[in-house]
Amino acid sequence: MVVCVLIPRFELIAACANDWRQLRQAAALAPEAGQSPVIGQVSRAAEEAFGILPGMRVGEALARCPEIRLIPPDPVRATQLWDQTLERLEAIGAEVESERPGEALFAADGLLALQGGLEGLLEATGKAVSHQRALAVATQIAAAATPFAARAAAWSEGHSEQDHQGRHFPVATRHIPAEQTSAFLSPLPITTLATDPGVESSLVADLQRLGITSLGALTELSTAQAADRFGHPGLRARHLAAGGDEPLHPRRQPEQLEETLELPDSVDGSQLGHALKLLIDRFLAMPRRQGRMIRSLVLSATLASGGSWRRHIALNQPSGSAEILHLALAPSLDVLPGPVSVLSLKALDLGATTPDQPPLDLDAERQRRLRLAEAVRQTRANAGPDALLRVLPLSSETRLPERRLTLSPYEPAAKTRSIDA
C-alpha cells in the first residue's frame, strides 16, 4: 500500500506566502529572472476560466486575462516549506520519496499498526501536511496498491477550495483497494501517464496520435507491440497502466550544512562579489563539514524587493577549495534580478574528506594527453558533442569552397596530420 500526498500548484501557494486567497482569482507565477518569459504554475481560476496554462508566454496570458495577477516566484520559501512538510511526514514514521515539490509518496505497510489502521494513517498524514492553512486547503491524499495508482488517484480527486470550513486536515482523501486497482486505472485518460515523472510528454502525445486514449487501451497492446513501437518507455508505461508495481526510493535524510550571510544594506554588483567570498570562507570553515569535499550546492538569495532567487550548481569534481567554489558560483550573481538582503549557501551532496589524488606518473607526455582527454570530455559534457571539432582537408584544388575542408569530432588520441580546431 502506497500513500500519495499531493499539493497541486505548490510553488504558487508558497509564493503567495500568507495571502493564499489570491489563488481564488486568476493568478500565475511570474517568469523567473534570467529565464525565458513564460509563466509558471497558474491558479485554478486562471486555468478553467481563461484557459491559461503553465509554460504560456506572458503576453498571451495577459491577452487572455488582463487582470491576471503575476506573483513573483519565491523558490527559497518553496524549498523551505516543502522540506518542512517532508520532515513532518518523516516524523510520523514515513520514509518519503519526493521527486518534485508538492508530491510525496511513502509505503504505508509498516505504519498501519503504528497509526491504528489506514484511516488513522490518512488522518495523521493530513495533520502532518496541514502546518500551513494554505496547504491544508489544497492537499489531496490517496492510498493505493502501487505508486502510480496512488498518484493517479490523488490527481484525479476533485478538490473544492470552497469546501474548506476551517478544519486543519485535508478535505480530499481516497483509498483504492488493491483488488480494484486495474478497474480504477483502466478508464482513466492516457494523459494520466504524465503524472509519473519518468514518463516523457512525447510518449503521451505519440499514444494519443495513435488513438490510444485510455490506460485500458494501452494495456490491450501486447508487450511485444509496446516494445516494438515505443521501446523501453512504452513497456514501462504499459506496466504502470496495468497496475504494475515499482519500488519507492525514499530520500536520504539530508544533512543540514548551510551558511547564511545577512546584508543589512542590500547589496549588488562588486559588493555582492565580496559578500560571496566571505560566505564561501564561512561555509568551508564550518566544523560540521569535517573536511569533506563539496559535490553540489545551492546558492540562494532573499531579494530586497521581495521574493527570492535560487541556483543549483554541481561541480565537475568534488572540491573544498574556496577559489574553485568562487569560480563556480560567481557567474550566477550576474543574473540576480536586484539587490540582495540575505545570501545563503547550502551543500546538497558531499564527497570524501580528501580530493582525488593525481596518478604518480613520470611520463609528462602521457599526463598531458590524459589531461587533454579529460578537458575534451568536460567540454563536450557542458557544450554538447559538437563542441570540439577538428578541421580535415579534403581537396585543396576544388573550385567549390565547401569541398575543401570538413569538420570531424576531435579525439586527443588521433594521430592524423590535421589542423586542430
Added chain:
Amino acid sequence: MPQKRPYSPRPAAVKTVPPGRPAAVQGVDVEQIKEEWLVEDGWWTGLPLKRHYFEVVLSDGRNLVVFKDEGAGNERWYLQRA
C-alpha cells in the same frame, strides 16, 4: 564520421538588376562587383552544378562572395566564404 563543413553556402537575400547582377545583399547596396566567375561541375551526372559567383564590395565596406545557383532550376542566391 565527418559531420559539418566550413564554407558551406547560406541562403541570402539578394536584389538584382538586369542582366541578373547583384545590386544589394541582405539589404545593403553593392558598391562594386570586383570579380565574377562561373563554376560548372558534374554535367555528366543527373545532378549538374552551375553557379555564377560574384565577389562584391558593399556600401558598408564589407567584401562578400555571393552566387546564384542556376543548376537547381529555381535560381536561388547564396552567401559563401571563398
